[in-house]
Amino acid sequence: MSNHYLFSLEMSIELALINRKSSFVSDGVKMATPMRRTLVALHRATCSSLMNAEASLDLRHPLPLYLPVRTKKRYFIPPSVGMKGFKDSNIQDRARKAGVAPRQQYFERPINIASTSGVFDPYIPPEGDARLSSLSKEGLKQRTKQIKQSAGSQLAIRKIKEHDPQFSTKSFAVQAQEIFIEAHTALTQFNKEKLHSLLTERCYPEMTRGNRYKTISWTFLESLEPPKVVHARCPDMISKGNLYGQVTVRMHSKQTLAIYDRFGRLMMGSEEQPKDVLEYLVIERHLLNPYGRWRLHGKIVPSWAPAKDPIIKTVLIPGPDLKPGEEFEALNHQVPKPEAVQWSK
Incomplete structure (x- = not known):
């Protein structure tokens, strides 16, 4: 709004006041004075409103489109990056x-109630798997230990039969051998679904660890001795009535095992040479679960067992640098033999 427009508006109001004043002269001075004051106040209010409107409509100084409003108070401000002498404990103190x-x-570690985390009161097989003479001192100790273990096994078998009436030591030994054969056959095929149904949550990682890029060839030839139940325990976990059945089965059989690496080279064993294997298998079941089943839980390796065969690893033998068009066989390169090294523990 221009100044010329304001000046013309003021002049019109002044003329109106003069005309109004001349008309009121005849009526008297008392009546004209308050009317004049009212018109002067109206004139001033009109001029101030017009000036405010002109200031608000002035495009040279526009107002911001939005105003920042603080809606939430920030209670915790993280420290700046690279702050010296700042520790993690200070964060908790500042937060409090x-x-x-x-x-x-x-x-806390997560627990699984479908199986236990270990073998309770593991069976200690006699040295050499043979009975010593009861007349000797060592034979007498061995016989006493067997009597204690057999007494605890009889009590555990009674508890197992209360929850599983079809349980029998004679038939269970054959069933455990079938579970062992099915589990190792599924391991060669790496059938995860079948392995989970035949192995407990403790035994599964132990059998499958490190076999991702390997080829396993395993066969069960024959059983040299009939399997036999030698140990039984019925421990509880978490609560007193949450029972688990653990049965140890002695199995003496003839097997073949061959493990190949990812390059198809033999690492351990042989497919043509069978071996006699004596194993003590631990089979477990959650007795309170009506849909539970017996699964392979672990193996007991006695201290007097022979050591396993060493693993043959595939390594790179450095050779000569071949030029384009040369062949390694034509050079008659001799591979240097490694020098003997004394290893100390």
Whole structure:
């Protein structure tokens, strides 16, 4: 709005006041004075409103489109990057001062109630798997230990039969051998679904660890001795009535095992040379679960067992640098033999 427009508006109001004043002269001075004051106040209010409107419509100084409004108070401000002398404990202290409760940290490990985490009271097989003479001192100790183990096994078998009436030591030994054969056959094919149905959650990682890029060839030839139940325990976990049945089966059989690496080279064993294997298998079942089944839980390796065959690893033998068009066989390169090294523990 221009100044010329304001000046013309003021002149028109002044003329109106003069005309109004001349008309009121005849009526008297008392009546004209308050009317004049009213018109002067109206004139001033009109001029101030016009000036405010002109200032608001002035495009040279536009107002911001939005105004920042603080809606939420920030109680905790993280420290700046590279702050010296700052520790993790200070974060919790500052959070408590600001009224924010820090989150509690839990260090508990998850548990699985479908199976136990180990073998309770493991069976200790006699040295050499042969009975010593009861007349000798060592034979007398061995016989006493067997009597104690057999007494505990009889009590555990009674508890197992209360929850599994079809349980029998004679038939269970054959069933355990079938579970062992099916589990190792599924391991060669790496059938995960079948392995989970035949192995417990403790035994599964132990059997499958490190076999991702390997080829396993395993066959069960024959049983040299009939399998036999030698040990039984019925432990409880978490609560007193949550029972698990663990049965140890002695199995003496003839097997073949060959393991190949990812390059198809033999690492251990042989497919043509069978071996006599004496194993003590631990079969477990959650007795309170009506849909539970007996699964392979682990193996007991006695201290007097012979050591396993060493693993043959595939290594790269350095050779000569071949030029384009040359062949390694034509050079008659002799591979140097490694020098003997004394290894100390």
